Amino acid sequence: MNILKVDNINKSFGKLHVLKNLSFTLETGEILGFIGPNGSGKSTTMKCIANLVFPESGTVEIAGHDLSKERSQALSHLSALIEAPGLYFNLTGMENLKVFASLRQISRKRLEEVIEFTGLGHALKKKAGAYSMGMRQRLALAVAILPKPTFLILDEPFNGLDPQGVFELRSMIKRLAREGCGILFSSHQLLEMEKISSRNIFIKDGEIVSQEMAQTDVAVLSYKLYFDRQEQDLSMLSKLKTEGLLLDFQAEESELLITLSDIKHCTHVITTILADGRELRGIVPQTANIESLYSHIYEKEIL
Amino acid sequence: MKGILQFECLKSWYAKKNLFVLLVFLAALLAMITYNTILDNNYWANLEEELNRERALIEVEEQNIFDDLKATREVAQAVGTPEVYAEVEALEKCADFIQRQRTYNYQQAMLAKEYTVDIAPEMLELWIARDLHLLNGFEDGLVEPTSILAKTTPLEVEKRLAVNQALFRDNIEPLNSPYEMTATNFLYCLSSFPWILIVVVTLMMLSMDLFSTDTEGGAYKILYSQPQKRSIIHMVKFMLNITVSILLVTGLIALTFSVLSLVKGLGDVNYPVFYMKGSYTSMVIDSSADTVLPLVRWSTYIAKVIPIYLLLSCFVLALTGTASLLLGSTANALSAIICLLFLDYSFRILFPPSTNFYLVWPFAALGFQDVLQGFYMGSALAYLSLLGVSTFLLLALSLIVLKKQDLKGGLS
The missing domain is CATH 3.40.50.300 (P-loop containing nucleotide triphosphate hydrolases)
Known part of the structure; x- marks a missing residue:
């Protein structure tokens, strides 16, 4: 009520x-x-x-x-x-x-x-x-x-x-x-x-x-993916960001941290990243806290 | 409504501000009594000095007249025309008049020197005789405009004579002086300007934080988010403040009156006081009627003062309460009050009492004596109407503002 x-x-x-x-x-x-x-x-x-x-x-x-x-x-x-x-x-x-x-x-x-x-x-x-x-x-x-x-x-x-x-x-x-x-x-x-x-x-x-x-739903917006990264991945990730599916990403040698703009894009984004048959070694949901969400939201507003 | 009432009562009870204000009020009343008692104690000594000074000037005038008379007599003896003899006769009349005034003055000074209550009737008789003689002198044109005797106007002499004759006729013991603090005269003094300011300022102090005390600390956020209409809160606050303030101030005046009647005596309730007839039946004073005002008994006079006192108190409380609401801070409300009193003081200097301005200036009613004795064009009824309408408008204005305005203020 x-x-x-x-x-x-x-x-x-x-x-x-x-x-x-x-x-x-x-x-x-x-x-x-x-x-x-x-x-x-x-x-x-x-x-x-x-x-x-x-x-x-x-x-x-x-x-x-x-x-x-x-x-x-x-x-x-x-x-x-x-x-x-x-x-x-x-x-x-x-x-x-x-x-x-x-x-x-x-x-x-x-x-x-x-x-x-x-x-x-x-x-x-x-x-x-x-x-x-x-x-x-x-x-x-x-x-x-x-x-x-x-x-x-x-x-x-x-x-x-x-x-x-x-x-x-x-x-x-x-x-x-x-x-x-x-x-x-x-x-x-x-x-x-x-x-x-x-x-x-x-x-x-x-x-x-x-x-x-709060807490639970916020957490699943960010994931750390473990796989063998290739050169062309960066342009593919940039494209996903431009399309508004990703809020942000940080690519390192063998891992990738992605932040989704919405939970509904989760399947599509991960499928796109692994489209060429690469093997996903692990996926770890990131426990995003309210502070990161706060800065995210107000950063988005400023942009 | 019961909650708001209890809330307001408890809040002012705990705050103890009202207690402080009332103590200051009592102290001011005591100061007024002390000041008047000092004036009363020195009255006859001062009067004797004043009479001696007056006599010295009369003697100079008298000498001039006698010199003139001597010179005119010599001319009359030499020339002997009827006109010169008429002039001699006029000067003789003048000399006789001023000589008698000097004698009265001397007798008064002698009595003033050793004045006691026992010789009060003798003094009264002397004043009556002198004033009657002086009035005759005014009528016969024996008082030159430049004379020391013209210092008192015929109307003032008539007023003094009327009171003294009434005292003599009704066998009422006269006051030692206008400053004697018998219980009755204390009230009479308090109802006159500027002493009435003690009451007015006290009332203002009691209501200057009526709304601002809630706004300044931010407690208004709790008060006005209660399930009570703002109009109810407004009504309870004002009605409680007006009722309690008037009761407290009147109670303390009554207490002082009682203590004074025990210490200094009640005074005669039949003491004659001037009162402009028709004050409560017509709106405007008849300015053409500049004759001596009728006298009423003191008890009747006080009964006439009560309505205007109550309404003036309501007006003052409504004004200060509204200032407290509109200005949102006690300090600002206090500043506004001081400005208003200063304005009133300035107006009293700038505009003579007979001007139309005082018909629309509610503070003019501060001097109850002035109103009831017809100093202004507006009568007591006119001031009652003006104060009533002003109070109603202030309460309506504050209600509208409180109901419509977004509430802000306090610490953030």
Whole structure:
């Protein structure tokens, strides 16, 4: 079931067209990574979903409720942590929690659970303004999960967290997803995203550049082939690249690393390479990581 | 709605900013009381000095008149025409007038030197006698425009006389001075410009961060992504701020009033105060009626002040709250407030009270006394309407902006 459906949203700030016909969905229990360089429109998209910014066209549906028509029902499913932690820095950590708990009439029991989650202990009695970035982030996360949301937006949630904090947050995100919470999150820490996201969306200049399945599907785009290479192979590989079947290749003496532009070209490319009856001694799928995919996608965009 | 209400209450309770502002407000009230008490303590000594200075000038005038009289008499003896005798008669009248004024002045100075409450009726009688004599002098043309006695206009003399006669007639104990801080006079002073600025600035401080406190820290992203309409959030914020601020400020004024009535006495609630008749029944003051204003009892006067005080408070809170929303930062809202108060001060210097400008300048209502005593063309009713419409427009504007605007700001 879709917990979020974004359909063709557009947004401009003055002459700057920030979001261009952006569409995607998020399933219940899915962790969707939202990837893109600074200024690509990630935060604006998240703000549109949280109803802080109004899109000029298109629709946003949360749990089947149109945000523009059934705002209250739609937002009752959502909790958002967008950009820097939105806290009252003149209040203590505990006061912040109590203030935000009062917004949705959170029970004392739930509040105590979340207080424990923050792991801030006595620091909760200190003013939030005196917190380190990591402590603020923990507190803001605690505020976000207070109402046990079914849809959570996390914008750069790993910022400022120490390794222990990152580990705990990763576990928490996975646990929330297991419990059925759909999570849309962005981060510049691609390796962390790779570890937890079930799907990634790559966005640039307000447009979705690519929607890829994480890990498994990414891996099979690159293969290392072992065979006796010949002189004419280079021109054949260049031709495949020109035709758009290969994204890239690196040829060495007895091995060839190829990166497919799409998994559907796999059979055709390998058959073409081995067309003259040469013997394939081995084939090793390359474990491509999200970082290589990121540079691939944005390199493609630049080209 | 309950959630937003609790949220706003808890937030301001924990912030303790309001507590600080209210403590400053109390300190300002105490400073005002202390300042007026000092003026009150020195009043009779200062008045004696002033009367002595005035008498020295009267004596110079008197000497000039006697010199003229002597010279004219000599001419009259030599020439003996009716015109010269008429001139002698006029100068004799003038000399008699100024001589009596000097005598009154001397008696007042003597009483001022050893003034106590016991001799208050005697002093009152003396003021009445002198003012009646002075008014007669104005009527008979015995007061030269350059004379020291012309320093007070006939209207001012009439006003002083009216109050003193009322005090004498109704056997009301007069205030030691206009600065005496009895509980009643404290309220009367506080409702006049510039003392009313203490209340206005406090109200502004209470609402200057109404919206900006959410925007500056980025907490608005949580607040406005709640399943509540922005219009509800807007309404709760404003209504709560207006209600709580007015209650707190009025409560502290009432507290000061109570403490003062215990320490310095309540004062007489029948004390006569000027009030322009028709202030609440017609929109414009009749400027042709420059006669002495009617007097009302102090308690009646305060009842007339309350509506304009409440509406002015609502206007000030709505204005500052809207500035906080539109400008997005507490510092900017505070700067805007300071600019507005400076503008008001400048306008008061630039434009005399009778100009039409004050019909559309809601801050003119800051001086409740000026409004209720008809200093401006607009009556109290006109200012009530102006403040009401301005408050409504500000609230409507802020609601429209909040409902339509993309929310940005805070740390990123």
